[in-house]
Amino acid sequence: MNTKYPEYDNLDLTRIGREIETWWEENKIFEKSLALTAGKTPFIFYEGPPSANGKPGIHHVIARAIKDIFCRYKTMKGFYVHRKAGWDTHGLPVEIAVEKKLGITKEDIGKTITVEDYNKECREEVMKYKDLWDDLTVKMGYWLNLNDPYITFDNKYIESVWYLLSELYKKDLLYKGFTIQPYSPAAGTGLSAHELNQPGTYKMVKDNTVVAQFKVIRDERSEFLFRDISGDLYILAWTTTPWTLPSNTALAVGKEMDYLVVKTFNPYTHLPETVVLAKVLLNRYFPETHAALTLEEYQPGQKNIPYKVVAELKGDELTDVRYEQLLPYAQPVDGDAFRVVTGDFVTTDDGTGIVHIAPSFGADDFRTGKQNGIGSLTLVDKQGRFTEEMGEFAHRYVRAEYDKDFDPGKDTPVDVDIIVKLKKENKAFKSEKYEHSYPHCWRTDKPILYYPLDSWFIRTTACKDQMIALNKTINWKPEATGTGRFGNWLENLVDWNLSRSRFWGTPLPIWRTENRDEEKIIGSLEELKTGIDKAVAAGFMASNPLGHFIPGDMSDENYNSFDIHRPFVDDILLVSEKGEKMFREPDLIDVWFDSGAMPYAQYHYPFDKTRKLEEYFPADFIAEGVDQTRGWFYTLHAISVMLFDSVSFKTCVSNGLILDKEGNKMSKKLGNALDPFETIAKYGPDATRWYIITNSQPWDNLKFDLEGITEVQRKFFGTLYNTYAFFALYANIDGFIFKEKDVPVEQRPEIDRWILSELNSLIRSVDEFYSDYEPTKAGRAISDFVDEHLSNWYVRLSRRRFWKGEYTSDKISAFQTLYKCLEAIAQMISPIAPFFAERLFNDLNNITGRYQVESVHLTTFPVDDPELIDKSLEERMELAQKISSMVLSLRKKTSIRVRQPLNKILLPVSGDHLKIQIESVKNLILSEVNVKELEYITDAAAFLVKRAKPDYKKLGPKYGKLMKPIAETVTNFTRDEIAKLESEGQLSFSVNNSEVIILMADVEIISEDIQGWQVANMGNLTVALDITITPGLWEEGLARELVNRIQNLRKDNDFEVTDKISVRLMSRVEINLAVLNNLSYICSETLAQSFDIVDSLDTEERVAIELTDALSTFISIRRIGDT
């Protein structure tokens, strides 16, 4: 066994990463950490499945670092944390990638390529970068079980998904309805959102628009509108698609918006009428210049039409006002139509502030229709023509672009004809051409329609309240993601459109008879197999493709004996109750359902009986990017609430984006995307992780700057490494291997007890931060400790104890204290910086064997010892640091170097408490600032200049408005007034004719200056320094200079720190006395066994040294034992 702590030439985090990675693998440390905790309380974690058909980016490192941190932390807290990897494998991105690769379009599928071959391509494509992903996982140190991942295209996985769907169906939460989708009549197909986002689909077009007049029905509800008017009342609504007007079933207003009732005349029929429109849009239709015109003087046909505002009201007041159907070709059958509703989408940017609602032809319209139960009309067919019911317009194309025979010279588009009709019937208020951007089909280049298409839906709205209620029990980090983003999403929930008309995905397990009377959902493969058997018996199918499948046999072999994807599943026919043929609904399901089903499907629930659901559901913790809020977070939540009446995760950490250092989103297009592999290779995985975690809160966006990683490397890892190196250097010299018993705490010096107190305080807060899912705070706290407390104060002040003198109990105490700090830090940083922590821990533990485990990740998280925490000690050390810093600053001001000893520090103290505090750290201060003594001066000293400062927090609430003059008075208290306050305990004066009584507690009295001294102030501390240099002090200073020069020479000559030397110094009158008076000091500092002052030195061996600007001489040093 080694007895020396390893010492390194430099810190190479990349190398440490690589070496530890290999070492983990060879020694199966991850597996051991699982074995160690097996059977303990599980901490359930879900890995959100990435899609492996794209390369991983640096932004994947952040979410995975967060996941890893808490899984490692919980493991150290004794939980069993199983982490199963997973892959999201279905969906459009995969299909697009395949189509690009093969150079085909959707239309080719089934024609130039069979669905079977196409899906085979998808299956390969989706795992294209799996190895790359696995590599990143390993290199960044994300511990995840990669050997047995769940894969969403797996037959077992699909079976679980089918089960969940069938349960939804049984609860009447799955239904077929229709939704408004972008649709290309020319191509006869719906378009996905993705297709709509292809470049060039949105083009500017000029449309004929019309403001239509909807005639209000006078009844109880609307009576108030007719108060001051006679004749007809119309609500005005604008449309760019006049062909949707026959399908109008409602009008929408903004709830809080202001509307006006305006008397005027119709510009086409010249009839008197009253109209309603938004207040802010009044002048768009009624120019202000017409305001002076009177209604009475109106001549039919005159160009400038007069108007008069007769009433003003809120949109809300119009709710449920009824109007006559504008173009009554057909009646809706499924709702209470032709009334005013409110909608949050209503704006006053265009139109009249009142929106014409045709639920069949707009997504907003559809949603509004659903929410208000107003019913719909669909008077256009899938070819884009008006239907039979449309009278004179029947069978005409709603847009001329769809009509091959349309002749612009001869024919008029149908919208023009509709507008003409409206004008004639006193139903149009204004008509004009309007240019706006409108989506076009990327394949046919013709405008698209929004059209209702059949789809399967999950009735999420039925469980909305429960989803909201359960969401409130989830611990969201940050909270705003849960209450805001996610909460709002739930508040505005619509039913989940499950259908996708694609090829590569989980098939919908629903079969229907041709006449749609009978319907069946399949919830397991066993059920399917039995069903097929019946179909075979009925003669509908020749054979059973699941013939070799044995229900209950969970082997992969059994489950891989067939493929349940399209096209095979499409060939399966079933038999209905009545003996009819049943065909599968051709849709696939939304891939998001796949990922939302992972809690159950990852373990093949409920078919695999070897695990109980509560062993892996619900999750204690998940973490992904905030972009998953309405994606994975939502689908997880929706499915678990609907089917299990439970949350599916108890804590969710959502992280922000990674931006480049300019704050732009990283993208391949911009070329600013960072390769995570390069970053890790260059800076090492730990520095990368530490930087990502500590630079900003994970939920804030991170401006990724490589220089930030360099800083982390230097500042944190460098300092920690230096501290270890310092320890190793002297521990190796003294052979410290922690074999001695712990030096009792009370026998340790103040500074040891202090750093141990700080360490235990740190352990406590870091533990709290981790358990509160605050990795940034944890990392920053550790970093502050290492930098400020451990390195810059403890080690700095304790250095001498490590290299000076014999192997005493004080030295052992120092070694033990520093060792414990390093050991606990290794443990505390191990979740964030797992590689470096491992190296640090093992470098220590391999020598001392204090832990019987071989890895830091197999230890339990350190527990703070309240006995060791001494807040008063921490406080006084802070005082020592402050005072030292103030004295150093005074030295700086007066240009007296630290090597020059000084005599005295003066410190005004107001009470015993401060004095006692400082007394116990006095020696630390004195040695740090190289001063001989510290003297306290009490209140009585006449040369103190005191000032009173008001305590705003105490006086503010008492005196309120008088605060300003009081503060001024208190600040300007004279010496006598302060003395009076101090002796009598209170002081009264009047301000603005009010009596004010100031108590001692209301002010803070500080000694700001000491007459005749160099003084520094910091808060309520004041320090004075005696800068007189006596001859004795000067000699001491010179001796120290000499020591320094000798030490430098030792180093230049590459002597070991333990080598003894002999010294000869060339005699100089000014120096000799200083040397002789401090000879023993000089010798012990430099390990000089002999020191001679000589009159001459050989030019060969002498070296010139400069002790001060004015004093130089020659010196020769020789190592004892050297010839």
Added chain:
RNA sequence: AGUCCCGUAGCUCAGUUGGUUAGAGCACUACACUGAUAAUGUAGGGGUCGGCAGUUCAACUCUGCCCGGGACUACCA
């Protein structure tokens, strides 16, 4: 367009229930220290705390509106 997040020194970030002169690191400059030396200390410059109102004795902090950056959702008469 809606919802949410962010805006503090040149850069990256802290800033606790509103309370005295708004902090740290990096970078820059100068000086020191050095048996941890690719480390460290001290000092200095640098801020209308995104803007404007409001509440209050007192606003970086609370409220409203606006501006800028970002995300998600939606795509509308």
